[in-house]
Amino acid sequence: MSPTGRHQAGITLPQSAQPNLLAVVAELGDAVAVGPLLAELGQTIHALTAGTDPRLLGLPPGDLTVTIGVGPRLVRMADPSLPGAADLPRFSREQIAPQARGGDLLVQICASDPLLLPVVATALLQQAGHRVQERWRQSGRRGPNIPVDKGISAPRNLLGFIDGIVGPHTTAEHQRHLWLAGPAPVGGGTIAVVRRMELDLPRFTALSVADQEAVFGRRRATGVPLSGGTAAWDPNLGAKTPDGRYLVPADAHVRRANPNVVGVGLMLRRSYSTDAPAPGLLFISFQNDLRTFTNTLAHMDDSDALLRFTTTTASATFLILPGFDQQHPLGAKMFH
Numbered sequence: 011m012s013p014t015g016r017h018q019a020g021i022t023l024p025q026s027a028q029p030n031l032l033a034v035v036a037e038l039g040d041a042v043a044v045g046p047l048l049a050e051l052g053q054t055i056h057a058l059t060a061g062t063d064p065r066l067l068g069l070p071p072g073d074l075t076v077t078i079g080v081g082p083r084l085v086r087m088a089d090p091s092l093p094g095a096a097d098l099p100r101f102s103r104e105q106i107a108p109q110a111r112g113g114d115l116l117v118q119i120c121a122s123d124p125l126l127l128p129v130v131a132t133a134l135l136q137q138a139g140h141r142v143q144e145r146w147r148q149s150g151r152r153g154p155n156i157p158v159d160k161g162i163s164a165p166r167n168l169l170g171f172i173d174g175i176v177g178p179h180t181t182a183e184h185q186r187h188l189w190l191a192g193p194a195p196v197g198g199g200t201i202a203v204v205r206r207m208e209l210d211l212p213r214f215t216a217l218s219v220a221d222q223e224a225v226f227g228r229r230r231a232t233g234v235p236l237s238g239g240t241a242a243w244d245p246n247l248g249a250k251t252p253d254g255r256y257l258v259p260a261d262a263h264v265r266r267a268n269p270n271v272v273g274v275g276l277m278l279r280r281s282y283s284t285d286a287p288a289p290g291l292l293f294i295s296f297q298n299d300l301r302t303f304t305n306t307l308a309h310m311d312d313s314d315a316l317l318r319f320t321t322t323t324a325s326a327t328f329l330i331l332p333g334f335d336q337q338h339p340l341g342a343k344m345f346h
């Protein structure tokens with residue numbers, strides 16, 4: 011898959027996210043020249059995705075994508091007024107070891123062939139050498155996409171629900187909610203949030219299907235909101251039963267996370283399920299304003315029924331750099 015263009019691959023392309031992911035988060039040494047490092051990583055990504063890098067060991071790259079983000083510390087070094095300069099605040103239900111919070115560099119590797127992931131991570135880390143030190147890594151998997159309605163499709167997560175229905179899906183929505191329009195050094199980039207959330211599967215599976223559906227506010231089998239319609243319909247948050255109870259409960263995830271209720275734009279959720287170190291979700295969202303994420307989670311905290319089944323064990327935000335090509339090396343507009 012071509013790594014070059016106005017945007018990096020691995021966000022909206024390929025349109026159905028690949029089934030396997032490995033995210034590696036690293037920190038940079040103090041005296042490291044960031045520009046040359048990113049340019050080298052871009053070159054290596056070029057060779058890896060073209061299948062010409064000998065470190066691929068002959069594996070065909072297929073639909074391999076590598077997406078690079080830089081953490082708030084590096085953004086602040088370039089220009090503290092740029093989007094991406096703010097750290098992610100703390101939220102409830104976090105049990106995050108110091109090395110699993112934040113980080114300077116995100117390497118998100120996605121592919122259909124799971125063998126590629128550790129091989130590509132090794133090649134990129136070897137290229138960076140002593141300039142980077144790994145902090146944490148997480149692999150994840152996605153099941154097949156299920157078409158729901160209006161061209162939208164999304165996979166199920168470990169709780170059995172279709173995850174990724176609401177989001178910026180059209181090119182116009184991508185421009186409005188996903189890609190940074192500017193300033194020039196970051197135009198075409200986006201802001202990523204990556205959080206590893208362990209799920210209490212035994213407690214969730216002990217619920218009746220109706221109680222599971224009340225947690226989300228959607229039907230488990232189809233993704234249809236409890237207020238009716240099709241999966242692509244917005245939940246009708248005002249709809250009530252004849253005896254006056256909300257069809258979409260007050261603490262349902264789709265009510266607490268609803269962008270109109272929160273008053274924010276759309277986030278592109280592209281999460282992967284995990285089985286180690288614990289069953290859960292590697293929540294990944296892309297949006298052009300960090301507040302889309304922080305205001306949503308602040309609105310969910312303490313009142314979202316879903317959060318009672320989660321413990322967050324890793325958390326970071328990154329500026330996903332704009333796309334690159336042979337004339338414009340990765341990161342060149344930000345780090346000279």
Ligand code: HEM
Nearest residue numbers: 167171172173174175176207264267268269291306307320
């Ligand atoms: C383990 C944790 C989580 C799971 C299993 C999960 C799962 C889901 C599911 C199944 C849906 C409904 C279908 C859809 O629109 O995709 C949904 C909707 C949504 N989730 Fe999550 N989610 C989790 C955490 C989060 C977090 C941390 C955020 C952001 C702070 C978030 C933001 C959203 C948003 C914005 C929607 C769309 C709501 C709407 O307008 O209907 N989710 N999530």
